[in-house]
Amino acid sequence: MTRTGDMAPIVDFHEVSKWYGNVIGINKLTVRVPAGVTGLLGPNGAGKSTFLQLATGQLYASQGKVRVLGQRVWNNSGINREIGLCPEQDAFYEWMTGWDFVYTSARLAGLSRWAARDATERTLEAVGMTQYQGRAIRGYSKGMRQRTKLAQALVHDPRVLFLDEPLTGTDPLARHDLMTIIQRLGNERKSVVVSSHVLHEVQTLTPNIILLNHGRLVAEGNVRDIRDLIDKHPHQIVLICEEYRKLAARVLSWPDVEGVRVLSQQKGIMVETHKPDAFYGRLPELSLEDGMAIKEVYSEDDSLESVFKYLVNA
Amino acid sequence: MLFQFEGVTKTYGPVVALDNLSVTAPAGAIGLLGPNGSGKTTLIRSLLGLTRVDRGSGHVLGMDFRRRQLDIRRAVGFVPEDECLFPHVVGVEFVTYAGELVGMSTKDAMQRSHEVLDYVGLGEARYRKVESYSSGMKQRLKLASAIVHDPQLLIMDEPTNGMDPRGREDLLELARDLTHNKGMSLLFSSHLLPDVETVCDEVIVLGRGKLLTEGNIQELKQLHNRSFEVRLKADTGSFAERLKALGCGAELRDESLVVQIPEGRTQQLLWEVAAQERAQIRNLRPQRSTLEEVFLKAVEQA
Amino acid sequence: MPIFDQGYQHWKGQLSGHAWRWLAITRHGVRIGMQGRVFRAVLLVSLLPAMALATALCIWGLVERRSDLVSTIVQFLVSAQILSPGIVDDPRHYRLEIWTLCYNFFLSCELTLSMILILLVGPNLISQDLRFNALPLYLSRPLRRIDYLAGKLGVIAAFLGLAIIVPCLLSYGLGLLFSLDFSIVKDTYRLLLASVAYGVVIILSAGMLILALSSLTRNSRWVALFFLGIWIVSNIASGLLELADREQRRIAFNREMTAATPQKTPAPKTREERRRRMEVMNAAQAERLEKLEAQQTEASKSDWRPLVSYTGNLSRVGRQLLRTDACWEKLSEVQPLALRKRFLATWTGPQYPWYWSAGVLSGLFVLSAVILSFSVRSLDRLR
Numbered sequence: 001m002t003r004t005g006d007m008a009p010i011v012d013f014h015e016v017s018k019w020y021g022n023v024i025g026i027n028k029l030t031v032r033v034p035a036g037v038t039g040l041l042g043p044n045g046a047g048k049s050t051f052l053q054l055a056t057g058q059l060y061a062s063q064g065k066v067r068v069l070g071q072r073v074w075n076n077s078g079i080n081r082e083i084g085l086c087p088e089q090d091a092f093y094e095w096m097t098g099w100d101f102v103y104t105s106a107r108l109a110g111l112s113r114w115a116a117r118d119a120t121e122r123t124l125e126a127v128g129m130t131q132y133q134g135r136a137i138r139g140y141s142k143g144m145r146q147r148t149k150l151a152q153a154l155v156h157d158p159r160v161l162f163l164d165e166p167l168t169g170t171d172p173l174a175r176h177d178l179m180t181i182i183q184r185l186g187n188e189r190k191s192v193v194v195s196s197h198v199l200h201e202v203q204t205l206t207p208n209i210i211l212l213n214h215g216r217l218v219a220e221g222n223v224r225d226i227r228d229l230i231d232k233h234p235h236q237i238v239l240i241c242e243e244y245r246k247l248a249a250r251v252l253s254w255p256d257v258e259g260v261r262v263l264s265q266q267k268g269i270m271v272e273t274h275k276p277d278a279f280y281g282r283l284p285e286l287s288l289e290d291g292m293a294i295k296e297v298y299s300e301d302d303s304l305e306s307v308f309k310y311l312v313n314a
Numbered sequence: 315m316l317f318q319f320e321g322v323t324k325t326y327g328p329v330v331a332l333d334n335l336s337v338t339a340p341a342g343a344i345g346l347l348g349p350n351g352s353g354k355t356t357l358i359r360s361l362l363g364l365t366r367v368d369r370g371s372g373h374v375l376g377m378d379f380r381r382r383q384l385d386i387r388r389a390v391g392f393v394p395e396d397e398c399l400f401p402h403v404v405g406v407e408f409v410t411y412a413g414e415l416v417g418m419s420t421k422d423a424m425q426r427s428h429e430v431l432d433y434v435g436l437g438e439a440r441y442r443k444v445e446s447y448s449s450g451m452k453q454r455l456k457l458a459s460a461i462v463h464d465p466q467l468l469i470m471d472e473p474t475n476g477m478d479p480r481g482r483e484d485l486l487e488l489a490r491d492l493t494h495n496k497g498m499s500l501l502f503s504s505h506l507l508p509d510v511e512t513v514c515d516e517v518i519v520l521g522r523g524k525l526l527t528e529g530n531i532q533e534l535k536q537l538h539n540r541s542f543e544v545r546l547k548a549d550t551g552s553f554a555e556r557l558k559a560l561g562c563g564a565e566l567r568d569e570s571l572v573v574q575i576p577e578g579r580t581q582q583l584l585w586e587v588a589a590q591e592r593a594q595i596r597n598l599r600p601q602r603s604t605l606e607e608v609f610l611k612a613v614e615q616a
Numbered sequence: 617m618p619i620f621d622q623g624y625q626h627w628k629g630q631l632s633g634h635a636w637r638w639l640a641i642t643r644h645g646v647r648i649g650m651q652g653r654v655f656r657a658v659l660l661v662s663l664l665p666a667m668a669l670a671t672a673l674c675i676w677g678l679v680e681r682r683s684d685l686v687s688t689i690v691q692f693l694v695s696a697q698i699l700s701p702g703i704v705d706d707p708r709h710y711r712l713e714i715w716t717l718c719y720n721f722f723l724s725c726e727l728t729l730s731m732i733l734i735l736l737v738g739p740n741l742i743s744q745d746l747r748f749n750a751l752p753l754y755l756s757r758p759l760r761r762i763d764y765l766a767g768k769l770g771v772i773a774a775f776l777g778l779a780i781i782v783p784c785l786l787s788y789g790l791g792l793l794f795s796l797d798f799s800i801v802k803d804t805y806r807l808l809l810a811s812v813a814y815g816v817v818i819i820l821s822a823g824m825l826i827l828a829l830s831s832l833t834r835n836s837r838w839v840a841l842f843f844l845g846i847w848i849v850s851n852i853a854s855g856l857l858e859l860a861d862r863e864q865r866r867i868a869f870n871r872e873m874t875a876a877t878p879q880k881t882p883a884p885k886t887r888e889e890r891r892r893r894m895e896v897m898n899a900a901q902a903e904r905l906e907k908l909e910a911q912q913t914e915a916s917k918s919d920w921r922p923l924v925s926y927t928g929n930l931s932r933v934g935r936q937l938l939r940t941d942a943c944w945e946k947l948s949e950v951q952p953l954a955l956r957k958r959f960l961a962t963w964t965g966p967q968y969p970w971y972w973s974a975g976v977l978s979g980l981f982v983l984s985a986v987i988l989s990f991s992v993r994s995l996d997r998l999r
Binding site for chain 1: 347348349350351352448449450475476477478479480481482483505506507508547568569580581582585586588589593594595596597598599600606609610613
Binding site for chain 2: 622624625626627628629630631633634637640641644744745748749750753755756757758759
């Protein structure tokens, strides 16, 4: 699958497997994560945490090669300068203040004292924690802790970021702010891998996803492209029109339409087709025909949620 | 009328959790929104009679929450946010015990427990120890134990936190069914606004202990009459130019175009341009503000 | 209609008032407690003293009726100097005393076994609820904190009741049956009430203590350890303190005696003189020992050291309730005069006032109640 603006992969997994005793975590996974924001999805137990741990060098792959920015990650502490990790677990030094924590992370990443101080101030400002930076972490709410975790991952300006459930527990305000930050990072051509269960958030952040299930790669790429390739489920396109029954009759005459359902409450019809491209192409002319003015058109299952459901529950 | 607060104030030391709050909630499915520290948790606790308020009065299901706390809890089911379990029992015993604690006899509780476990979809798993359940199953178990005594009001506090998409969908489906088909009222407190939209019809937004806004979700999400959200298959550049030339406002937001159609014209204008440009319109909907926008606006105005 | 709704159904049953809510909690706790294999074994073992008590009372009943069935046993007991012949001659006179002593031995065994039972089932009561965060589930239901705590205490009461109070009652009944003499009730009904009261004291005191400890932490191991400390370490500490005290007194006494003895007389020459000297010395020695013992007994009347031991306090209150010391005194009448004092000194316990022990136990009870009211109130757990 090609994407616009394809660049050299920043995170590269080549036939990677990882097992714990008899239990398999990742099964022959080959995937390349380019620059920009990528969503990492999958049900519980799919191997997302294993993926992140392998990519950050915390685990050693039982088979295969893991490379980040062209280098091996295992046993390579130098690469950590370029990697930022915002883990799912909530583990801090509770007695430290927010400022201390992020500053220490910056220093540990190799920044000099002055650079670290600057970076800490900037990052805390960016995540919106400047007001509370002097308070001990034990007094932080869940949202504040998440922001501090994100700050710690960003402070050394890494090129690759791994965010595991970065928005849990945050209220909509914080969520909005943090999503803006993540989008900005993606625009700056950094590579950001966001693992999340909250599909509509991932959908807002990026159309590019990696979907795992049972430790294997199920799909990779742009959500819409993936949707087009799912043959088993025809596309469901809703058309709202005053004369919806006439529209239905008209549409049924097309050979690639497989089914039409009448939605009388909404004054529209739902069309099923395996050739959405051709269907959409004919719509403008259809709408301009007499009495067939189409007021709304949308696809119920063109979303990430539907793609996920079709691929995972299959 | 579900619950009603009048001038309720509650402070914890220097922190004001509820500030002279007056709100009336109708029966049905209500979402409770608010930034952290807005007083949502305190509101729920006062409803259940778990904290005493400093000033003000209120009624839940017609009962005064300062005096008839035990009666209120008999008619209310609560699904707490944190992980909670009665340890060392199997699923059925868990729900039966939960029923007994409300005052059901053991026989009633046992019969009802199986009924409710069927409903939430815990089949054979009900005979396993609860410590072995996955997080999705634990949430459903908590829901089962909250509805075992057939409450009039169900309070759910961040129920979908941390659940995977399948689990989330199941739980929201159950919540929707209970409120829209089975006549139970629901107070749904969550940070995940799309979840609230899926389940609830009304919403109450709190901020810093005060009421910021409340009302029907569909009404709050105003319809912009002349504004449409348009997504095309391919490049939007030339399409937008054409539209602007014809007097429409067109601005790119995320992957879609937000188009303002001038007076006197309809969507047909867009189809015309599409035919000319040989573009495919994949999405054409009247623009509605999302619940997130409603929320952010309400908070900003405070 | 032919097809029935498989979905959610409404329920129109009755909900009972919350007066009986504690019972549900107790039943639940008992069921969980019985899951442990070790606990079940110990519970069985704790029924053995009960059987011994029942047997003893039955034998005594038969002794009263001068039944031939027990004559061999009685002869054995007399020859082993457990029962003195004076008692066997007139059993009815000593009925209350013998019953009291049987109950006393039974209850002292059960005291230890109760501590073990509490150690096995007590720590989990509240600390597991804290660990698994069950408190929100409890508190959001129509029950008050007091119902919750009463229910948990009920678990302890159920198990200890089974080990202590039920055997007391059943053995009483059996003893009654085997003597076929209902005048026993007039003599011994006080004993029955006292033993049940003692059981209740143990349940309330130890139960509240373990609940308070259990509510302080999520880790039940710490609770068990702490309780074990209170039980065993306080026992040992009290014993050591008493021993040190007695030794001090003995050394001081000896020093006094040596200072008071007259100058050394010239060494005896003949065997006759040596023998007489020996006699005098032995008599003096015996006299001194008597004086020392009298001093020790006098001192023990105001000795605070036994108060350190938790179980010591419980048994002191028990002795007072059952009036065991009075029984020993009556029994010592059968002993020859010379040995009476020695007999009493061996068998009766420390003679400090019982209300000191009662005070210590009440203090612990109040402290436990205060701790419970604070730790179960904290709604932060409901975050």
